[in-house]
Amino acid sequence: MVATKRDGVAVAFWRRVVRETDLRGMTQQELVERSGVSHTTISRLRTVTQPPLARTVIALCRILDIDEAEGMLLSGRVPHPARQDDLRQLIVGSATISDGLRTAMLAMYDAYQEAQNQSMSA
Secondary structure: OOOOOOOOOOHHHHHHHHHHHHHOOOOHHHHHHHHOOOHHHHHHOOOOOOOOOHHHHHHHHHHHOOOHHHHHHHHOOOOOHHHHHHHHHHHHHOOOOOHHHHHHHHHHHHHHHHHHHHHHHO
16 A cells, blocks of 8 residues: 555554454454444544544454554554654754643653563563
């Protein structure tokens, strides 16, 4: 599939959902019924500008036997590891974020990083 200007942040997840559905010979209606995720939500995965809700990703991952961590990454819910330092730099360098908010965002980012590091070493 070729990327288009309409592709959204979760297009990689949408492609994986389509592939897994096709491999199983499952119709979109069957996917809707088994996952509880609406046709509209599934279709919008291709073009959404914000990551889908975690419960949407988890429901589809469970039905299609996609690793949930991979689903979160593909859907844009978790930053790609190569982009995490870029995120820190965006927070630090943003002129539109107040100092108080910047401090809070960096604290949350650092706590997230620490939790990720601990889960990787466990």
